[in-house]
Each structure stands twice: as C-alpha cells, then as structure tokens.
Amino acid sequence: MLLSRSILSTTLLAGMVAAQVNPFVFYPQDPERQAVSCTSFVGRPDWNRAAEALLELEQQHFRSIGDANGFMRIFGIYHWIADEKLSTSETYDLVLRLPNASGSGPDMSTPGEIFRIAALTTPPSTNTQRGTWIMHDGFNIQGGAIVPGDYFLNTMLPRIYVGVGLPANPLWPATDGHSLFRADLLHANTGATVGENHRAGAPNPTWAGLASAPSFTTPWNYILGPFVTSPNLHVGGIDPTSTRLGLPIGVTGANFGMNGLFPDVSGSPRSDGLVLRVTDNLAPFGWCFFSASLGFKPPYFHWPMIGTLIGYGHVGDDGIDPPIPLGIALLQNGVRERSLALPGTIPPALVGTHLAFQAIVFDAVGGIGEWTNAQAVHF
Amino acid sequence: MLREGAVLAVLAALTVVSYWSQGNKVLAPAEAPPIAAALEAEPATAAAAPASAPVAEVTAPMVDRSHQLELPDGTFVAALNGATDAAPLQQFWGSQVPWSPIVGVERNDQGVDWYRHENGSYSTTQMVWRSDLKRHAAMTRVGHQGPAVTPAIGK
Numbered sequence: 434m435l436l437s438r439s440i441l442s443t444t445l446l447a448g449m450v451a452a453q454v455n456p457f458v459f460y461p462q463d464p465e466r467q468a469v470s471c472t473s474f475v476g477r478p479d480w481n482r483a484a485e486a487l488l489e490l491e492q493q494h495f496r497s498i499g500d501a502n503g504f505m506r507i508f509g510i511y512h513w514i515a516d517e518k519l520s521t522s523e524t525y526d527l528v529l530r531l532p533n534a535s536g537s538g539p540d541m542s543t544p545g546e547i548f549r550i551a552a553l554t555t556p557p558s559t560n561t562q563r564g565t566w567i568m569h570d571g572f573n574i575q576g577g578a579i580v581p582g583d584y585f586l587n588t589m590l591p592r593i594y595v596g597v598g599l600p601a602n603p604l605w606p607a608t609d610g611h612s613l614f615r616a617d618l619l620h621a622n623t624g625a626t627v628g629e630n631h632r633a634g635a636p637n638p639t640w641a642g643l644a645s646a647p648s649f650t651t652p653w654n655y656i657l658g659p660f661v662t663s664p665n666l667h668v669g670g671i672d673p674t675s676t677r678l679g680l681p682i683g684v685t686g687a688n689f690g691m692n693g694l695f696p697d698v699s700g701s702p703r704s705d706g707l708v709l710r711v712t713d714n715l716a717p718f719g720w721c722f723f724s725a726s727l728g729f730k731p732p733y734f735h736w737p738m739i740g741t742l743i744g745y746g747h748v749g750d751d752g753i754d755p756p757i758p759l760g761i762a763l764l765q766n767g768v769r770e771r772s773l774a775l776p777g778t779i780p781p782a783l784v785g786t787h788l789a790f791q792a793i794v795f796d797a798v799g800g801i802g803e804w805t806n807a808q809a810v811h812f
Numbered sequence: 813m814l815r816e817g818a819v820l821a822v823l824a825a826l827t828v829v830s831y832w833s834q835g836n837k838v839l840a841p842a843e844a845p846p847i848a849a850a851l852e853a854e855p856a857t858a859a860a861a862p863a864s865a866p867v868a869e870v871t872a873p874m875v876d877r878s879h880q881l882e883l884p885d886g887t888f889v890a891a892l893n894g895a896t897d898a899a900p901l902q903q904f905w906g907s908q909v910p911w912s913p914i915v916g917v918e919r920n921d922q923g924v925d926w927y928r929h930e931n932g933s934y935s936t937t938q939m940v941w942r943s944d945l946k947r948h949a950a951m952t953r954v955g956h957q958g959p960a961v962t963p964a965i966g967k
Contacts, residue, residue, distance in 0.1 A: 454904065472963050522920040551940075563962045564957070565959055565962050567955065567956040573903075574903075576945065579944070606965045617966070
C-alpha cells in the first residue's frame with residue numbers, strides 16, 4: 434500500500450515542472466528575501482569539535498513540511514557558511530536523522546541516518562580573508578529523499594533532524610575553519626544583542642549531534658533547512674519593544690522564528706502581535722488561501738482532488754470540523770504576508786492555548802494546488 | 813474511475829522508474845573537462861534539418877544530455893566532476909539571485925571543479941553516495957557569496 438502510494442505520489446510530483454525548490458528555514462528573517470540583520474554570531478554546534486548542527490522538525494510545531502501526499506520528501510539542504518579563510522575549501526556532510534528511541538534528541542547511530550552525504554566542499558577562492566557562502570546543495574527531483582513515516586498510515590515520526598556535519602577543526606576560529614550563521618535565543622547567555630525573541634519557557638530548537646558523547650540542545654537557530662517542493666508558511670511574532678531583529682529604531686518587523694512559534698501575550702509586559710508569511714518559488718504569483726484552527730486537527734487528504742491538490746491539511750478540513758478561513762491573496766514574487774493581530778490585541782487569557790495555521794497555494798497556470806506546511810503557535 | 817486513474821498513474825510511474833533506472837547507471841568519474849570544452853554552451857534544441865530536406869527525413873537526433881548541465885538560459889554546458897543526470901541549475905540557483913553567466917572553471921584545493929559565474933557565485937555538479945538510495949546520484953550545487961561583513965564568532 435505504501436509503495437503504491439509512493440509511486441502514485443512520485444508520478445504526480447514528477448509531472449510537475451519544478452523549476453525551483455523552497456528552502457524551509459526556521460529563522461527570525463527570511464534569508465532568501467529579507468536583508469538578514471538578526472544574526473547574533475557565526476558558530477559551530479560544539480566549538481571546534483566534530484558535531485552535527487541539527488534543526489529539529491517537531492510535529493508539535495510543524496507538520497507537512499515537504500509533504501508529498503502524506504510523506505516527506507526533501508531535495509537537498511540550504512545553509513549559510515562563514516569561512517575564516519576562504520582560500521582553503523571547507524568540508525561538511527549533509528545529514529537527515531531519525532529521532533532516538535528515548536524520545537528526545539537525534540539517533541546518532543548509523544542506522545539513525547536517513548541519509549548522509551559525506552565530504553562536500555566549499556567553492557574555490559583566492560581570498561585569504563574571512564568570508565561567507567550561501568550554499569544550495571540539491572538533488573534532482575527524481576532523487577528526492579523520502580523520510581520514513583506517513584500521515585495516511587498514521588506512522589509519521591514525532592520529529593526528524595536535518596542539518597550539516599562539521600568535522601573537528603582545531604584551527605577554528607583562530608586561523609581557518611568554518612561555522613554557521615545563527616540567531617541566539619534570549620536565554621542563550623551569549624551576550625547577543627540581536628537574535629530570537631520568544632516567550633519564557635520556549636525550548637531550544639536545535640541540537641549538537643555527537644557520535645561519541647551525548648548530544649545536547651543548542652539555544653539558537655541556524656540559517657539552515659531542507660529544500661522542499663511544497664510552499665512554506667511561517668508565523669511571525671511582532672514585539673514593538675524589541676530590537677532583536679537589528680532593525681533601525683522605529684522600524685518594527687516580524688520575527689518568523691521562535692517569536693512566531695512562542696509569542697509572548699502575557700501582557701506583563703509583552704503583548705506580541707502575529708503575522709502569517711507564505712513563500713513559494715514554484716508558484717510565485719499563485720493564489721494563497723490562509724486558514725487556521727484551534728490546534729492541529731487530524732491529517733486530512735482530499736481524495737476527490739487527488740492530482741490537483743498535493744499534501745495533507747492539518748487545520749480541520751474534513752467537512753465536520755472546518756478550518757477558520759483567514760482570507761485569499763495573491764503571492765507577489767513568491768511571498769505574501771497577512772496580518773493576524775496587532776500588538777496589544779491578543780488577550781492574556783489565551784496563554785496556554787495553541788493555534789495552528791496552514792495555507793494552500795494554487796498555481797492557476799499549472800492548475801495545481803499545494804498545502805503549505807502547517808505551523809503551531811503556542812501562547 | 814479512481815481505480816483506473818490509479819492504474820494509469822502506476823503505469824506511468826513504472827515508465828518513469830524504468831527510464832531513470834536506465835539513466836542513473838554509475839559511471840566512472842571522468843577527467844575534468846577541458847575548460848574550453850566545458851564552457852562551450854550548446855543550444856537547447858538540436859539543429860534543424862536543411863529546409864530542402866524531405867519532410868519524412870527530418871528526424872531530430874536524440875541528444876544525450878545526461879552528462880550536461882542545463883543552465884537557466886536554456887543552454888547546456890558539460891556537467892563537472894563526472895556527474896550524470898544532474899538537476900538543471902535553475903532548480904538550485906535560487907529565485908532571488910539574478911542569473912549570472914559562467915566565466916570560467918576553477919578547481920578548489922579538494923580537487924572539485926566549479927564553474928565561476930560573472931557575479932562571483934560558483935556552481936558545480938558531482939556524484940555522491942546516497943545511503944538512502946543505495947547508489948551514487950548527482951548533486952547540483954551552488955555557492956553564492958553571502959554578506960560582505962562576516963558576523964563575529966559566538967561561543
């Protein structure tokens with residue numbers, strides 16, 4: 434059954450003209466379309482020791498990232514690099530991991546690797562100074578990596594881990610070696626003046642994956658994520674009292690990382706606003722249908738729309754418990770934002786509740802609609 | 813109706829799978845192509861037959877593109893580092909970076925050849941071992957220059 438569904442979905446997806454892919458990045462700003470001013474530092478998961486920088490994609494927070502009609506397919510990994518000496522190429526691995534058996538953290542064993550692509554290198558350069566690379570490492574569409582687990586069979590894994598493996602490099606940071614762009618959480622205790630901006634109690638979103646010692650969480654997000662062919666949805670938190678985005682005084686922006694997932698609406702003193710942001714490189718001028726629900730609903734597939742609507746809904750679209758429509762808009766050059774709540778308008782009584790948001794992007798030219806990922810908001 | 817559709821889809825899938833199983837044979841890594849040859853872009857379509865040729869004989873030859881890389885402008889260059897069936901460069905160039913023509917081939921100190929683009933970006937193809945697929949498969953890779961100012965090192 435799974436095989437036949439996989440073949441069916443593969444056929445449908447292979448028929449799509451996927452001239453582009455979307456990087457799913459969980460970071461305060463959109464590194465593809467916004468000037469990134471929120472980067473706290475560049476760093477490695479475990480100083481200059483060998484470790485994997487892993488983003489945890491947790492089902493309590495995100496669903497249907499890269500949904501290929503029930504299961505997840507990814508087409509490579511996107512990330513930003515800082516190299517202390519550009520003239521010597523750096524080496525890294527791409528990794529996708531299963532969760533460990535204890536239910537917390539990545540499975541760092543070899544069987545825990547969904548895939549590992551070893552020893553990729555950065556481009557050549559004659560520059561002996563520090564510098565940066567934005568790396569797009571992609572598979573062809575037929576070579577997408579299928580992640581175990583399926584919404585149809587109710588076997589979706591609770592979380593998976595995607596990232597890059599960095600070899601040990603004693604030269605870093607003094608003379609050589611490379612690191613990743615990161616936005617530190619408020620409780621990182623690193624002295625960061627810009628970065629993530631979330632409510633109290635938010636968990637660390639990333640891990641340092643270690644092979645010979647226990648892995649541990651890291652209090653920052655990286656500019657790093659999987660390439661997918663489904664559209665992306667992020668929720669942004671707006672805190673007018675914050676300068677964590679590094680924007681000029683008087684300019685208030687939305688933080689699409691931890692502030693959207695864990696906004697502070699306690700009223701003491703913060704009362705964050707919310708905004709939705711849908712991005713899509715595949716249908717950059719498509720119609721966008723925003724919707725919401727009170728928490729995630731059971732995954733639902735529109736069988737009558739098979740072939741014209743890709744992916745599963747998670748906001749209650751089964752006709753019994755319908756989603757809350759939030760409006761229709763056209764994407765403009767691959768992006769559309771929709772304001773949900775101005776700062777100071779969400780009542781503190783909602784603390785402890787959970788919302789979920791998802792959208793459909795419909796490409797009128799190709800006649801194909803596709804669910805974005807769904808994202809939770811934990812007040 | 814649904815069953816018929818599913819059967820047709822499965823048949824189509826088998827055709828696709830069959831095609832790719834033929835096309836994805838692992839080849840021995842080739843020598844790095846000479847720069848001039850690698851840079852010799854080819855048009856996307858085969859040359860048309862002379863106008864005077866009989867219509868029945870106008871049969872465009874099947875062009876094997878498996879060792880080539882399709883560029884966003886529709887032309888082709890040699891795939892680097894012995895890659896076979898690499899994804900078109902447009903797929904991973906990024907939608908927000910204007911296309912920039914190739915101006916040279918450079919090899920990094922790890923022995924990997926890269927195309928250098930006019931804007932300072934680099935792109936390449938290479939075969940990698942895919943543990944999930946249990947075979948080698950092509951990657952299409954792009955490195956764009958990031959921010960001019962590199963952030964400070966964090967603890």
